[in-house]
Amino acid sequence: MQGGTIEALRQRLLDGEPTDRGSRxxxxxxxxxxxxxxxxxxxxEHVRAEARERRIAWxxxxxxxxxxPSEGDTGYWxxxxxxxxxxxxxxxxxxxxxxxxxxLHKARDFAFxxxxxxxxxxxxxLVGATQPEMPGENRLGAVVxxxxxxxxxxxxxxVPA
Numbered sequence: 001m002q003g004g005t006i007e008a009l010r011q012r013l014l015d016g017e018p019t020d021r022g023s024r025x026x027x028x029x030x031x032x033x034x035x036x037x038x039x040x041x042x043x044x045e046h047v048r049a050e051a052r053e054r055r056i057a058w059x060x061x062x063x064x065x066x067x068x069p070s071e072g073d074t075g076y077w078x079x080x081x082x083x084x085x086x087x088x089x090x091x092x093x094x095x096x097x098x099x100x101x102x103x104l105h106k107a108r109d110f111a112f113x114x115x116x117x118x119x120x121x122x123x124x125x126l127v128g129a130t131q132p133e134m135p136g137e138n139r140l141g142a143v144v145x146x147x148x149x150x151x152x153x154x155x156x157x158x159v160p161a
Contacts (some may be wrong), residue, residue, distance in 0.1 A: 048094045055097035057152060063101040063119055064088065066134050069112070077104065077134065091115055098152055100143070106136030107156050116152075118143055123159045
């Protein structure tokens with residue numbers, strides 16, 4: 001993305017402003033148990049209609065799942081099964097192209113049911129022995145995303161020493 005710092009991009013995401021390439025960034029907090037729940041439940045349909053033929057990318061903190069969406073509760077490491085089920089239904093319904101997440105500080109790039117899932121590794125530190133065995137590569141780095149209306153590329157980059 002041209003012309004912006006991470007902080008500027010974050011603010012544009014929060015404000016729902018157009019990006020340099022004409023696409024819109026939107027924030028979705030997931031299903032709530034608050035009065036805003038109905039409004040948030042309608043939001044993905046609105047975004048899909050607005051996107052027209054453009055593909056949708058989600059950027060989450062926690063991954064939706066570790067190995068399979070039908071897995072049980074993985075505790076701290078991924079989204080709980082009930083909200084995961086609702087979010088997976090939205091991924092399928094709205095043909096989400098990418099679900100990117102961090103949280104685990106591990107690199108993983110895989111496809112499931114036509115959606116690409118990328119776990120972003122950390123540039124700061126690795127999670128130690130407290131992390132149970134799970135997929136992904138335990139190393140430092142970053143994911144570089146290139147997005148425009150028609151294509152998405154992503155690559156894992158090393159952190160300079």
